[in-house]
Amino acid sequence: MTAQTGPEVNGMKLALAQAGGKAGPFTVNFQSLDDATAQAAGYDPNQCQANARQAATDVKAVLLIGPQNSGCAKVQIPITNQAGLAQVSTANTYVGLTLKNPADAPGEPQIYYPSGKRTYLRIVPNDFYQGSDGAVTMAHDGCTRVAVANDKTPYGAGLATQIQLNKGKLTITGDTPLDPTAPNYRAYAQSLKGQGVNCVYTAFNPPGEVELIKDIHAALPTAKIYGGDGVCTNSVTNPAMHGFPASIAPFFQCTVATQDLPAYPGGRSFLAAYKAKYGGSSPDPYAIYGYEAMKLGLDTIAGLGAKGSDKAAVLAALFATKNRHSVLGTYGFTPTGDTTLKTYGLYKVGPDGNPLFERSVG
Amino acid sequence: MVPPRSSERGILEVKSLIVPPPAAKAVLDTTRRIVGRWGLIVALAALPVYYGIHDLVSGYPGFAHGHATTTHDFSYLGGTLVQGISNGSIWALIAIGYTLVYGIIELINFAHGDVFMMGSFVGAGLAASLGLGLATGPLGLVFGLLLTLIVSMLVCGSLNVLIERVGYRPLRSAPKLAPLITAVGFSFILQNVGLLWLGGAPAGIPDLIHQNATVIQISGVVVRRADVLAVGATVPLVVLLAWFVARTRLGKAMRATAQDPEAARLMGINVDTTISLTFLLGGMLAGAAGLIYALYETTIWYFQGFEAGLIAFTAAVMGGIGNIRGAVLGGLIIGIIQQLSDARIGPQWTPAIVFGYLVVIMVLRPRGLLGEETREAG
Numbered sequence: 001m002t003a004q005t006g007p008e009v010n011g012m013k014l015a016l017a018q019a020g021g022k023a024g025p026f027t028v029n030f031q032s033l034d035d036a037t038a039q040a041a042g043y044d045p046n047q048c049q050a051n052a053r054q055a056a057t058d059v060k061a062v063l064l065i066g067p068q069n070s071g072c073a074k075v076q077i078p079i080t081n082q083a084g085l086a087q088v089s090t091a092n093t094y095v096g097l098t099l100k101n102p103a104d105a106p107g108e109p110q111i112y113y114p115s116g117k118r119t120y121l122r123i124v125p126n127d128f129y130q131g132s133d134g135a136v137t138m139a140h141d142g143c144t145r146v147a148v149a150n151d152k153t154p155y156g157a158g159l160a161t162q163i164q165l166n167k168g169k170l171t172i173t174g175d176t177p178l179d180p181t182a183p184n185y186r187a188y189a190q191s192l193k194g195q196g197v198n199c200v201y202t203a204f205n206p207p208g209e210v211e212l213i214k215d216i217h218a219a220l221p222t223a224k225i226y227g228g229d230g231v232c233t234n235s236v237t238n239p240a241m242h243g244f245p246a247s248i249a250p251f252f253q254c255t256v257a258t259q260d261l262p263a264y265p266g267g268r269s270f271l272a273a274y275k276a277k278y279g280g281s282s283p284d285p286y287a288i289y290g291y292e293a294m295k296l297g298l299d300t301i302a303g304l305g306a307k308g309s310d311k312a313a314v315l316a317a318l319f320a321t322k323n324r325h326s327v328l329g330t331y332g333f334t335p336t337g338d339t340t341l342k343t344y345g346l347y348k349v350g351p352d353g354n355p356l357f358e359r360s361v362g
Numbered sequence: 363m364v365p366p367r368s369s370e371r372g373i374l375e376v377k378s379l380i381v382p383p384p385a386a387k388a389v390l391d392t393t394r395r396i397v398g399r400w401g402l403i404v405a406l407a408a409l410p411v412y413y414g415i416h417d418l419v420s421g422y423p424g425f426a427h428g429h430a431t432t433t434h435d436f437s438y439l440g441g442t443l444v445q446g447i448s449n450g451s452i453w454a455l456i457a458i459g460y461t462l463v464y465g466i467i468e469l470i471n472f473a474h475g476d477v478f479m480m481g482s483f484v485g486a487g488l489a490a491s492l493g494l495g496l497a498t499g500p501l502g503l504v505f506g507l508l509l510t511l512i513v514s515m516l517v518c519g520s521l522n523v524l525i526e527r528v529g530y531r532p533l534r535s536a537p538k539l540a541p542l543i544t545a546v547g548f549s550f551i552l553q554n555v556g557l558l559w560l561g562g563a564p565a566g567i568p569d570l571i572h573q574n575a576t577v578i579q580i581s582g583v584v585v586r587r588a589d590v591l592a593v594g595a596t597v598p599l600v601v602l603l604a605w606f607v608a609r610t611r612l613g614k615a616m617r618a619t620a621q622d623p624e625a626a627r628l629m630g631i632n633v634d635t636t637i638s639l640t641f642l643l644g645g646m647l648a649g650a651a652g653l654i655y656a657l658y659e660t661t662i663w664y665f666q667g668f669e670a671g672l673i674a675f676t677a678a679v680m681g682g683i684g685n686i687r688g689a690v691l692g693g694l695i696i697g698i699i700q701q702l703s704d705a706r707i708g709p710q711w712t713p714a715i716v717f718g719y720l721v722v723i724m725v726l727r728p729r730g731l732l733g734e735e736t737r738e739a740g
Contacts (some may be wrong), residue, residue, distance in 0.1 A: 181669050184659055187704030197427020210566045211661040218574040235563045242565030339676045
């Protein structure tokens with residue numbers, strides 16, 4: 001459970017509570033499966049597999065929502081796929097999970113679907129859009145020479161590649177894989193000086209990100225630092241949550257698929273309900289994705305009437321989703337399981353230290 | 363003379379086949395000695411010398427006023443070496459804990475890296491409780507940090523003694539695997555304590571010492587406060603420890619126990635107390651390293667002890683396990699190799715290069731750079 005997944009699960013619980021724990025004629029039992037272990041310092045592929053197996057062998061399970069990390073999805077999808085269980089992710093952005101992409105691993109995405117039939121969907125736009133939007137944002141902000149660092153995870157390496165593929169007129173001085181558990185990145189940051197970079201893109205997850213940003217800022221005090229949705233969270237941006245110091249805030253921006261929450265249809269009521277139930281000033285941007293994923297599942301089950309407990313019917317109905325009016329906007333799914341939503345939101349660090357929506361990009 | 367039995371004759375014949383003639387043996391020995399001594403020096407000096415010559419002759423790339431530049435001097439290399447020494451100083455402090463414990467009871471104390479982690483947590487927690495922050499004045503900061511250092515050292519020293527008393531002492535005469543696996547168990551326990559304490563994400567802490575502020579700049583080589591802190595705290599602690607072990611009665615008792623516990627017991631030394639003292643000292647140094655690390659990195663997390671412990675144990679082996687000076691040397695060498703690799707070769711290759719160096723050193727000098735000081739080594 002992380003700073004992002006906690007609010008996301010809260011969003012799911014909120015949607016279920018608002019529906020009275022029901023979907024059509026069925027009472028819905030929601031079980032939260034944590035894929036992180038202390039030893040893995042984040043998601044643990046073994047735990048991911050165990051969770052997927054648990055869902056796949058549960059005869060009453062009709063939908064698996066998640067996981068948060070693309071690396072975890074890589075090991076889960078083949079398991080749920082063979083069981084014919086629908087899986088909807090709120091946050092996986094790695095392109096190769098659903099689409100063939102020149103930068104991804106051989107055999108993708110077919111290797112994730114041993115049954116030959118698609119069972120995985122995502123309500124978040126993939127990294128093709130996030131990479132493109134990141135590059136566009138950097139060009140818009142006056143970046144010319146950009147260093148890219150990734151944390152060697154499927155998400156980090158994949159996003160870094162998308163930045164390169166969409167670089168446009170930017171000069172990418174290098175894409176460096178870094179150990180996310182390294183004690184510091186001083187030498188790497190110093191080496192950027194010689195590359196003349198004025199911006200750095202960090203395709204990271206939270207472990208390592210805070211130290212990386214601090215070291216980059218120390219070596220290049222005027223450089224702008226960017227990150228993807230993996231680091232657009234208060235555990236990175238908020239000093240009170242052990243994030244980087246407030247002095248770095250003006251130099252940091254990040255992208256998340258979530259747009260301005262109050263501007264969403266139903267966004268204000270979601271925020272009010274969320275704050276009433278869980279407190280806090282502003283939830284993590286991913287909270288609304290958890291909320292929408294659960295609502296999508298409940299609406300799909302309810303829409304099937306008596307067939308709502310049939311996992312094959314639920315799967316087919318999810319893929320048939322078109323023009324769904326939701327708190328994320330109106331969307332549907334492509335045959336590959338991708339959302340038709342394409343826009344990312346650009347966030348800066350707000351006065352309270354949390355990510356604050358700035359504008360839409362893309 | 364009794365003729366050897368058939369099997370003994372066979373062995374004698376084989377031996378006579380592989381023993382080279384005296385002249386060839388002398389050449390072989392000389393070659394081995396030269397490779398052992400100079401090969402090691404060449405291996406250790408290879409990276410800095412190569413990059414030094416490279417920077418002077420070809421120059422290193424820079425960027426100024428929108429244009430690529432090439433500079434021909436030692437400042438880039440010098441800066442990397444300074445960072446390597448300061449990083450290595452922290453590894454050295456942790457490595458001493460490994461080497462002390464291994465020297466006296468021949469146990470790889472896997473929990474030591476996590477005791478170091480607890481040092482960071484205790485130090486950061488106490489600093490916050492004392493109200494030390496960015497606005498604290500220099501005097502308050504010095505006294506506050508000194509108090510924090512003492513408390514971190516005492517807490518970690520006591521924790522290490524407790525671990526020894528509860529987990530290792532009852533297993534003193536058990537097979538070696540028993541305390542080893544107990545050490546692994548304690549490592550996980552401490553990690554989980556850290557996880558409960560500050561959660562799973564790395565926690566940033568206030569930059570109390572303004573670690574990136576320049577203290578001095580010599581020929582373009584910048585020495586920062588973080589570097590001064592790391593080296594300035596490590597040197598007196600190591601000197602004090604070396605003096606304690608070499609000059610005091612308790613230090614002599616430690617050395618005697620390390621050489622032969624039974625003989626030491628017969629000479630009236632309380633071996634159990636001496637071993638506890640060793641754990642106390644190792645833990646205190648880990649506590650000091652933990653606080654220095656927290657101030658140096660300004661980010662702490664429950665998993666930091668794993669990687670730091672691995673690096674520090676490698677340093678202890680590289681320098682010669684059981685040898686305090688060896689642990690310090692090993693720590694400094696690893697710190698420098700890490701920084702050079704990160705800056706010049708690529709951070710993705712750093713672990714392979716560090717352990718590549720370890721392999722080369724072990725092949726050329728199996729007992730480490732300064733030699734083992736253990737019972738096995740004599």
